[in-house]
Amino acid sequence: SFVGIVLVAINPYEQLPIYGEDIINAYSGQNMGDMDPHIFAVAEEAYKQMARDERNQSIIVSGESGAGKTVSAKYAMRYFATVSGSASEANVEEKVLASNPIMESIGNAKTTRNDNSSRFGKYIEIGFDKRYRIIGANMRTYLLEKSRVVFQAEEERNYHIFYQLCASAALPEFKTLRLG
Numbered sequence: 001s002f003v004g005i006v007l008v009a010i011n012p013y014e015q016l017p018i019y020g021e022d023i024i025n026a027y028s029g030q031n032m033g034d035m036d037p038h039i040f041a042v043a044e045e046a047y048k049q050m051a052r053d054e055r056n057q058s059i060i061v062s063g064e065s066g067a068g069k070t071v072s073a074k075y076a077m078r079y080f081a082t083v084s085g086s087a088s089e090a091n092v093e094e095k096v097l098a099s100n101p102i103m104e105s106i107g108n109a110k111t112t113r114n115d116n117s118s119r120f121g122k123y124i125e126i127g128f129d130k131r132y133r134i135i136g137a138n139m140r141t142y143l144l145e146k147s148r149v150v151f152q153a154e155e156e157r158n159y160h161i162f163y164q165l166c167a168s169a170a171l172p173e174f175k176t177l178r179l180g
Contacts, residue, residue, distance in 0.1 A: 005032070007042050011068035019075050024082045039072050043079040051132050065114040070100065073124060077137075080126060086134040096124060096137040103141055105164060109148060110157040119145045119159070 018038070027040035035041055046057040059076055061069045077093035086092060107120035120141050127136040152158055169179035 005045075007037055007039065009037075009039065009063075009068065009072060011066065011071075019078075021082060024079055027079070028083045039075045040079050043076040044083070047080060047083060047132070050128070065111070065117045070097065070122075073097075073122070077124070077126065081134055084128065084131075084133045092126075092134050092137065096126075096139055099139065104160070106159060106161045107141065107143055109145075109152075109159050112153070112155050116160075119143065119148060 019040075023038075024040055027035055027038060027044050030041070030044060032041050032045040042059055046059050049055070050057045061072045061076075063069050074093045074097060077096060078091075080086070081092040103120060103122075104116070104118065107118060108116050109119050111117040120143050123140045123142070125138045125140075126134055127138075129135045148156075148158060157163070165174070165177070165179055168174050169177075
């Protein structure tokens with residue numbers, strides 16, 4: 001539900017039929033609050049204000065581990081790609097998030113609450129042309145827990161990458177690293 005201009009979303013942990021192109025088209029051009037609370041309503045409001053006011057907009061996606069932040073960001077990017085007419089350019093949200101598996105191995109770790117918890121933040125910047133079509137995107141990442149490299153709480157682990165490197169130490173391509 002909406003709380004002012006904040007959307008409170010809950011991860012249902014299953015695929016729901018509320019993110020397709022028909023739903024995107026239903027939210028396109030609508031005012032926030034005229035339709036049910038949805039990530040597409042927030043994306044439409046940002047897109048409209050960007051076009052109307054010719055000013056940069058931000059959408060902050062925040063939540064607990066496993067809340068669906070990455071998926072919500074993906075849906076917002078899909079919304080922008082569809083309403084701007086950029087959707088035919090091979091799933092812009094997939095291109096932007098393509099580096100995510102690499103970032104997860106470097107920046108994810110086992111915590112007491114989640115075996116694959118992101119310990120990094122993401123800032124995704126989407127560029128639009130004068131006709132408000134997507135022309136590019138950039139994702140910056142920020143490691144949130146540098147101290148995890150040298151210390152982990154009981155029942156927690158270091159970043160996955162350290163264990164992956166150690167498990168691969170015997171492979172020929174890793175011999176020069178002298179991990180073993």
